[in-house]
């Protein structure tokens with residue numbers, strides 16, 4: 001049975017832990033960490049099989065786990081990613097935006113080959129990455145338009161310098177247009193999907209992002225358009241937001257659970 005260390009006990013981390021506890025993921029959750037001690041304690045209370053709460057994030061991979069699952073923040077990836085691989089553990093990353101920093105990407109990618117370990121990036125809150133990966137050498141343009149309720153965009157770095165007041169938006173409004181690289185820096189908890197799209201396709205400078213605040217939506221919608229020599233692909237994913245964290249879609253949680261289930265099972269593997 002695989003042993004899992006969990007970094008981040010919020011919306012995604014909690015559902016992953018419950019999926020392990022219920023046997024849906026055939027593994028044991030042995031260690032957890034969250035910057036918020038309360039978040040870690042509340043999670044452990046919900047579990048039948050209690051993991052140990054470690055004192056800092058680096059300690060997760062010093063224990064004999066097979067994989068560390070990051071469901072915390074881009075900073076957490078930058079802080080512990082390398083040490084997880086150096087300790088010869090696999091790593092699953094949800095805060096994929098961190099990898100659009102080329103120096104972080106190169107360090108982690110080199111460490112994977114050096115230590116013979118793998119980083120897993122679940123498809124998160126979107127679908128279609130199998131197709132994008134297959135046609136990446138023939139891709140000419142990729143765009144993603146993400147529409148969320150203003151409450152799901154609150155707290156983003158973007159608003160520290162923008163004049164836009166989310167509380168005053170009363171109809172669907174484009175609040176950001178730019179590259180994926182800019183988007184993940186300005187909206188670190190909202191647009192990791194643009195990082196997944198960039199890494200699967202033509203990179204973060206050529207992948208374009210539009211973010212729309214719509215007070216009349218109750219979904220997190222991602223509309224992707226890709227075109228090139230191969231033809232054209234469009235995907236629209238209308239996600240139900242998580243009840244505890246409206247920034248995060250239910251699909252992101254389920255894709256994390258499915259990626260881990262696959263990692264922990266000897267099974268037929270479907271898809272590219």
Ligand SMILES: NC(=O)C1=CN([C@@H]2O[C@H](COP(=O)(O)OP(=O)(O)OC[C@H]3O[C@@H](n4cnc5c(N)ncnc54)[C@H](O)[C@@H]3O)[C@@H](O)[C@H]2O)C=CC1
Nearest residue numbers: 008010011012035071072073076094095124125189248252
């Ligand atoms: N790849 C994808 O498609 C998606 C990725 N995400 C990303 O996944 C991550 C987790 O998402 P949620 O669980 O919804 O967030 P959340 O905000 O509900 O939970 C995050 C937890 O991590 C903790 N945390 C934050 N930084 C930390 C650090 N440096 N060290 C230790 N603990 C830390 C927080 O205290 C919090 O309890 C976020 O970065 C989010 O942006 C979310 C949705 C989709």
Ligand SMILES: O=C([O-])CC(=O)C(=O)O
Nearest residue numbers: 125190191192193248249
């Ligand atoms: O869950 C979503 O809809 C997308 C999201 O927050 C992200 O990509 O960071």
